[in-house]
Amino acid sequence: MYICGIDGGGTKTKIVITDLDAKIIDSTVIGPSSIDTVPIKKSIDTICYGIKSLMTRNNLKGKIISVFVGLGGISSMKDIERINTMLRKNEYISNIAVINSANDVENAWYAGCSGRASIALIVGTGSVAYGVDEDNNNWRAGGISFLEGDYGSSYDIALRSLKYLAKTIDNRIETTPYMEFLKQELNIKSLKDLVLFFEKYIPKRTQLANFAKLVTEWAIKGDNIALRIVEEGTTELVNMIKAVDKTINLRNKEVSIIGSLGNFNSPYKTMLFKKINEYNQNFIIHENDMCPSIGAVKLAQYQFRKQTV
Secondary structure (H helix, E strand, O other), X not given: OEEEEEEEOOOOEEEEEEOOOOOEEEEEEEOOOXXXXXXXXXXXXXXXXHHHHHHHHOOOOOOEEEEEEEEOOOOOHHHHHHHHHHHHOOOOEEEEEEXXXXXXXXXXXXXXXXXXXXXXXXXXXXXXXXEEOOOOOEEEEEOOOOOOXXXXXXXXXXXXXXXXXXXXXXXXXXXXXXXXXXXXXXXXXOHHHHHHHHHHHOOOHHHHHOOHHHHXXXXXXXXHHHHHHHHHHHHHHXXXXXXXXXXXXXXXXXXXXXXXXXXXXXXXXHHHHHXXXXXXXXXXXXXXXXXXXXXHHHHHHHHHHHHHO
């Protein structure tokens, strides 16, 4: 018998198969499975493909007895029921398996501080803050939908770049080297070109988010607009931490930062840490204790043991 932990986001999905003691047998990274990025059926097809590849290449003969799936975009019991039902049909999952799915903030939170009372701040393609206090009260801020903004995320700061570019093109603000580079990189020669770019990429969350690395690169160079975007984005992230902290009664002031944007050594990370400390200097800030996919494994192990007690 095996345990399966799944962490699915807007860019990639990591699946881990372990034994009942959570000892890793194998893992794989495949395409996106966040259900606000791809349809639920495509998400489950991606997950099932990943499970099959792990089971067959390791010649695993038994069945998966517990599954925890953390997926971006889950927002209702209807989502959870559909995902659980579809996964139960998988040939590699036992028909008596414990299957649970939840928004990926839950396994990310567990991975952030190994299940300790804390706040997890996910800063990747999207963004969300999620906290659980010592009395098991929980609260989530942000992460509603990329259409709402996903403030402070890679998607958000890439979109802010385009909005600033529009202002430089029509002379509302002065241009900077980053804006000139972006104009050339995207082959933007007129406002019409920019309109077409907006129409093409704003609905494509993952593709647009890929441009976020340009913001950090130019912020390192000291570009004024890139630094302004960093200022705006990190302010939004700290606002989410404040919302969680003020709603629950968290005594252990600890926050884990999950995702490359928040942990890459750049002005973005420096500004984010500075603002958290300005809000409350008692906060201990660090990267996640473990990979969110391992957080999913731990939750799958916990739910299996709970059922068998």
